[in-house]
Amino acid sequence: MKNKSNSKKILYGGKPYNVPPGGSLGLLALGNIGVRAWKESRDNYLEKNPIQREEKK
Amino acid sequence: MKKRNKVLLVGWDSADWKVIDKLMAQGKMPALKSLIDSGVRGKIATMDPPLSPMLWTSMATGKRPFKHGVLGFVEPDGQGGIRPVSSRYRKVKAVWNMLTMEGIKSNIVGWWPSNPVESINGCMVSNLFQQEKKGSELLDVSNWPVAEASVYPESLIDQLKDLRVHPLEISLNLISPFVPDVLKMERQEDQKLMILSKFLAHATTVHAVATELMETQEWDFTAVYHDALDHFSHGYMRFYPPRREHVEKEDYDLYKNVVDGAYIFHDMMLERLLGMIDNDTTVIVVSDHGFHSDHLRPISIPKVPSGPAIEHAPYGIFVAKGPGIKKGEQIFGASVLDVTPTLLAIMDLPIGKDMDGKPLTSIFEGEKELKYIESWENVDKYGGELLDTANNQTSNNEAALQQLIDLGYIDDVAQGEGGSDQIKAQIKENNFYLAKSYASAGFNEESLEILLEIEDKSKPDYRILTDIVNCAIRTKRYNLAKEYIAFIRKAKVLGENQLDIMEAKIQIGMNQPMEGIQLLNKVLKEMPDSIDLLMDLGRVYNAIQKKQNALDCFNRVLNYDPENAYAYYGKGLAYLRAEDYENAVEEFLNAIERLYHFPVAHLHLGETLALMKEYQAAIDTLELVRTMMPRVTKIYRWLLDLYEVTENEQKTREYKAILSKIQLGTKTIISGLPGEKLFQALESLSNKNVHIGNSKDVFNSQVLNVMNPDWLSEYTGDVIYVPMQYFGALNAKFEYKFIFIKDEPEQVMDYMNGLMKMRKSSFNPELLADLLNLEKGTMSWFNQQPNLDISYINDIRKLDVFV
DSSP states (O other): OOSSOOSOOOEETTEEOOOOTTOOHHHHHTTHHHHHHHHHHHHHHHHHOHHHHHHHO | OOOOOOEEEEEETTOOHHHHHHHHHTTOOHHHHHHHHTSEEEEEEOOSSOOHHHHHHHHHHSSOHHHHOOOSSEEEOSSSSEEEOOGGGOOSOOHHHHHHHTTOOEEEESOSSOOSOBOOSEEEEOTTTTOOOOGGGGGOTTOOOOOTTOEESGGGHHHHHTTOOOGGGOOHHHHTTTSTTGGGSOGGGOHHHHHHHHHHHHHHHHHHHHHHHHHHSOOSEEEEEEOHHHHHHHHHGGGSSSOOTTSOHHHHHHHTTHHHHHHHHHHHHHHHHHHTSOTTSEEEEEOSSEEOOSTTSOSSOOSSTTGGGGGEESEEEEEEESTTBOSSEEEEEEEGGGHHHHHHHHTTOOEETTOSSOOOGGGBSSOOOOOEESOGGGOOSOOOOBOOOOOOOOHHHHHHHHHHHHHTSSOOOOOSTTOHHHHHHHHHHHHHHHHHHHHHTTOHHHHHHHHHHHOOTTSOOHHHHHHHHHHHHHTTOHHHHHHHHHHHHHHTOSOHHHHHHHHHHHHHHTTOHHHHHHHHHHHHHHOTTOHHHHHHHHHHHHHTTOHHHHHHHHHHHHHHOTTOHHHHHHHHHHHHHTTOHHHHHHHHHHHHHHOSOOHHHHHHHHHHHHHTTOHHHHHHHHHHHHHHOTTOHHHHHHHHHHHHHTTOHHHHHHHHHHHHHHOOOEEEEEEEOSSHHHHHHHHHHHHTTOOEESHHHHHTTOOOOTTSTTGGGGOOSSEEEOOGGGGGGOOTTSEEEEEEEOOOHHHHHHHHHHHTTSOTTOOOHHHHHHHHHHHHHHHHHHHTSSSOEEEEESSGGGGGGTO
16 A cells, blocks of 8 residues: 555645546546546555456456 | 746647537637637638648648658558658658757657657657557556657656556546446447547546646746547547437437537646646647538548548637737638747747748737748757667557557558558558648649659559549640540549549630530539539639629538638629629628638729729728738739829839839730631731730630639730630739720621621621620729720721730
């Protein structure tokens, strides 16, 4: 599991945005910060849910 | 030292105003709208052939494809195979090389083609960076090396590689904004969804890299190119509302939102880019061509290489906003060739005189001071070099080739054994595009030479054969054109209707308009909705002054395509020739409203206003035309006439001086109704050793190619006989003196009856009507010309006075 986030915090309406592991079009449109935040959230989710990772493979 | 303002150039392949304007009106593209509201917008003209790698290279160099060397979608790889078009074949400097020479830092992302990257001052990430692997390797997301020579400097690879998004990472919830019912579908069931994932992944990667470089690197100029709108449009525009009969209702319901979704996503990406720059940064958003989204969408795609280009519309988008740029205005007359000269002007750098484009000065507030150099090619400074590559990593190339095959741009290519014929075919295809590039610049001789070289009668290709015939007609090689039409007819590679249209063009070119019209009308019965055919027919009717027939043709075009500026222009000409000036003005304005950069429409509007004695309006219009067509002598003659009438002595002197410099000389034209008097006049001149140019040709109804603007240059002599019906085709490069032999139409009818071995006094009402019509048309033309010197002669014994 990653201990430290590489991505910048994304704010939505002034509050930290809870990045969904499945991503969103809005995140992709943010470019570098969106892609990093999405991939980190997804990887964290897969770390916590190894069955999903197997299924994904 | 003065701070250098940044420039951000965003390329959206295929972006089209029709879709954008609809979405902006619905509030769905706020970022682009904010740019337009505080900047300028306009249409940008594409070039033939409208193929993206050629166009984006023209955009980055300011030069036409036959100068820059990038042709088509693929190129020989030097090892007996082919590869996707690359930066290796570009023969001239791109804007990023020029900026490197000037010490200006650039980020270049995704430009097509830009692999291998160049060691410029700044960073470059090529169009192969986002490319995944092909076939079964595609499925192995973890084994996805960065494409060779796709990143400069290479030290950035580690920083950028994880920003790539693989198509298999695109989950269904990311697709749902494009296909709302996607969650009800099994993704594997539908190839269209896989393709959509790929387009979205590529766009996301390009955008992620662009934002990363803009955020982490020092830069003065960033250029980012997205091909996704083009790919989305080729894949899904057929499902765009309204549904057409041949589209399945089920498919329509599933995919009707995809194109809108793609545009909205691009606007969201643009919003992020705009959030990263300050107010002093100039932003330009541009596309290379448009995309038909309405009734002009083709029902089927020709099964030939680059066939999908039939879906491209001739005008793309141009938007610019920044310091010194006008606000809230439309600009006109932009071409893809103008982008680099305009960028150089914005950055106060010199424009190469060898560039084919021009700086778009109309975008600037006030007068923009422009600098020029002979050529950037001769500047002896370091501009960057292609990254050395062993070319041994072919996986990304193969995937890129596969994508081109999937999109229908190239035929499937068997590499290696057995593929050599196909490779030759691809090289031939590129030469075909080279020929097209020459022809679109008016170099028909060069184009014809290439076409004749690549044409292979054992494998007849209707596109090459068609272009040969058209180039042969344009270069007056009618026998060659006829020879190829006969071959095409025999080889049966083109329909009879198309062949008849070609035959008609030859007949019109050979001074047999009525035969041409007859053929065109025959084809029209079979193809009643053909806009091109109706336009051709309307033009011919206008040329022979058949106003009502011309109007009928153009009105039929407008029924089908109400925004067709050329049809309005045709109507304007028909009214002008019939001296119906008010209607002519209305139609010319209709044309200009729809296509502002339409110089001849402005010219005829100015002429019409002058004939209506609206002198100031005519002067204003013609002064504008002068800036659009600075080499057209006729405009200066009109302006001289108008300044004389309005007693503006200074301008009169000025224009007299200009005309004396630019006119090639004076031609004396003799003409009149073709009766006994005219023949006697010509004989009398010949007997006095006055050389009559052209008389033999015309009396024998031989070829007189008035379609060629230089036709008069071929005829020398003291006096040139020109039949009255061709006055409209006289080139304005010369000054003319007319000697007009006056004769009575009835007597001419008697004379012509005699020539046709009829009883001399036979009453021939049709002939008489034609003669009266011809005389009326000529007098009308005389009245509509500026600064004409006309001598009317009733008694040919007085001819000596004038010759």
